[in-house]
Amino acid sequence: MSQDSQHGRWTISSSEDEEEALPPSGTTASKPQQPAVSIHIPHQSASPPGPEPGSVTAQVKPEPAQSPVSSLVIGSEARQLAAKNQLNPVKYETSPSLAGKRKKEVPDGSGWALSDSDDDDVKKKGVSNLPKSTPPSPKAKKPKVKTERPPSPHGRLYYIDEPDDFFESSIPCSNDPYRFYLNKVTGLDRKYNSGALHIRDILSPLFGTLKESVQFNYCFDIAWMVEQYPTEFRDRPVLIVHGDKREAKARLVQQAQPFPHVKFCQAKLDIAFGTHHTKMMLLWYEEGFRVIITTSNLIRADWYQKTQGMWMSPLFPRLPKGSSASAGESPTFFKRDLLEYLASYRAPELEEWIQRIKEHDLSETRVYLVGSTPGRYVGSDMERWGHLRLRKLLYEHTEPIPGEERWPVIGQFSSIGSMGLDKTKWLTGEFQRTMTTLGKSSLRSDPPMHLLYPSVEDVRTSLEGYPAGGSLPYSIQTAQKQLWLHSFFHRWMANTTGRSHAMPHIKTYMRASPDFTQLAWFIVTSANLSKAAWGALEKNNTQIMVRSYELGVLYVPSAFGMKTFPVHKNPFPASSSSSFSFPVPFDLPPTCYSPKDQPWIWNIPYNQAPDTHGNIWVPS
Known part of the structure; x- marks a missing residue:
């Protein structure tokens, strides 16, 4: 459908999600792709040194209905674009004609870093054929065999592929x-x-x-x-x-x-x-x-x-022949839950593996399995999958904590789905209700929620540069429908400076103490921040609908004989002296976006500052 806003008019995809909703790798379009559309908005740069142009007309790549793939590229269109960018980069060039231009004010602070690219034609036409009313766009240059790269801000090892060790x-x-x-x-x-x-x-x-x-x-x-x-x-x-x-x-x-x-x-x-x-x-x-x-x-x-x-997991040994069906179970019922997850595929190819698992001893497992499988579930089945499965585990295996209303929820992910016109539709409604469950407490707390998602600047200065954004498929179409979400965003900063520039594809969720020294629980999972992954309640909360297969493991302190997990803030280099401190993979406390920060949006251009390879980002 079409929609108007302060940023123009464009076609909105019916997709619920980004990485999850894009067709699987290699899908060929079964219907014509929507054309790119022009959006006239004020420019906001990725906070580089250099010129700041005024209002421009930009081409925004619509979110695809289908995702074509070449024989050389695998994955969603965002990943294909990243690969194309790496194979045929567009170099950053400054232009004297842009000097002295002022950035126009963005009334509501919700402007996007849109460039003056002419979409698919920008690499073919260069500057001369662009509309005269727009500032010149950088020319596409084929990579030269002996071109010198700019000095790496990450040290001399940055450009080395995999070293011998x-x-x-x-x-x-x-x-x-x-x-x-x-x-x-x-x-x-x-x-x-x-x-x-x-x-x-x-x-x-x-x-x-x-x-x-x-x-x-x-x-x-x-x-x-x-x-x-x-x-x-x-x-x-x-x-x-x-x-x-x-x-x-x-x-x-x-x-x-x-x-x-x-x-x-x-x-x-x-x-x-x-x-x-x-x-x-x-x-x-x-x-x-x-x-x-x-x-x-x-x-x-x-x-x-x-x-x-x-x-x-540990190496699970084979059970003695003749063992009972319940043998080899862990205190967390990991074996039962893994078998149930595999059975949900209803696939003959997995039957042999289901039998093999039954024949092994999984009793050393100390984590809980949290999975999602597609379907609509009612009654007791509602708690088998998705975020209601997590809610049940937190209800049964954690304990209320004094002052828990001040213990924030922290979510970290690489893709974001459509969550509704306001925060109560899903995020701070049913999802936060799950994330704030601690034991059988009747307290319905509303603690802070910190959502970690890379900013444009995080991506620009990363090891991969702009192509790192190919695995962060948050589209302009989805972002414009939920500007309210961006007030929750915090910067991606991995533990210690040495890891901060490796962009995240990891997905983790946890509940931390106000001083960020203790964890009430922690989960690592394939599930991004979306209803497709975690499920959404329907029919007056009597049914949950889950779209995707997802899998993760939940750590709760009781399974390790503890009341909370102490946080290990600097896990590198690894050391056994802190073996009972949990290695949280990002900096605590989280750093809120500054007024200049914008979340990474994969299908709009960024051409006002070069990345770590001296390139810009032109979706085409």
Whole structure:
């Protein structure tokens, strides 16, 4: 539908969400794509040094109904744009004609960093063919073989790919009670990768002699994935659980043609705008069985210069033959819940794995499983999935805390869905009700809610530069419908300066003390901030509708014999001396957006300041 606002008129997508609602990787458009539309708004720069032009006419890329993909690019259109930007960057150039221009005032402070790009034509036409009424746009330049890059603000190692020691396998500390890890990030000092894991570490023979594996995920690069397995395991059977349909499915299967040991299982997605967003590995060894629940897609970009999180289970031993059906259960009922989650796929390909899990001892697990599966649920089934599942666990396994009304909720994510015209429609209604549950307290507190999401400046100065925004698919169409949300936003700042420039794809939620030294609970999950991922109540709260598959693990202090988790604010380099402090993956206290900050919006241009590679961002 069309909508007017202070920022112009454009077509609004019917999509509920961003990353979740975009079609899976490789989808080919089944209907004509909406044309780009012009929006006349005041300019707001990404706070660089340099010229500030006045009012401009800009082309905004509408959120796609479908997401075409080339043979070289995998993922949503935002990710495809990032890859295109990296392959054929648009260099930043200053222009004398822009000098001395004043930025026009934005009456309500809600302006966006829109540039003067001419959408698809900007790289073909250059400056001369743009409308005379607009300031000149930077010219597109093909990358030159011997072009010198600008000095890196992140040190000399920034431009190095994976150094020789990057793939040296490492085993986490044996006395780590939480088994929560971040990924390795290329281009950082080694100490900031201490205790972190790469996918090659996870699949290393150091963790077991692999026989078979299952990879659940949203986005796949099959050839890259196969290469991450050690040579001795590279031909072992792999089952891919995905949500792709039609052309996207055909492209995924085509990727696997050179690898006969790779098989597929298609997840059923019967509700519009749902995706298979779960990211999990099941690893079956000669020595036992292991589960890894992560936030990373199976593509190189997600394991390169982004902040990701994961929970790695202990090695689960095989039960003695003849063990009872209830044997090997953990105090958190992780085995029961994992089997229930796998059964929800109703997939014959997973039956063998369900039986294998039944034959193993999962009793050492100390986290709770929180999953989402597509459907509409009523009665007691409402508490099986989504945020009501989290609410039930918090009700049953946490305790009320004195002064809890001052304990803020902190959410951190890489994609944002449509949540309604005001905050009470979902965010501060049913979702906050879940997030503020502490035991059986009847207190209905309304504590602060801090939402961590990268600003334009965070993305611009990141290790990847503007292309990092390809995995932050918050669209202008969704953002303009919920300007109220932006008052909740806080800057992304990873723990210690060394990690702050690796843009987040991790998703975490927690409840912290007012001084941010204690946690009441913590969850790492694939679920972004959206109704599609967490579910939304319907029919006067008698039904919950969930669109997507998601999976995460919940940490509660009682499962670790504690009342609260002490916060470990500086987890790098990793040290066993703080083994009972929880390694929160971002700076505390959170830093609120300044008046100059704007949330990253993927489908509008940013051309007023170069990123760390000397490039600008032109959606085309």
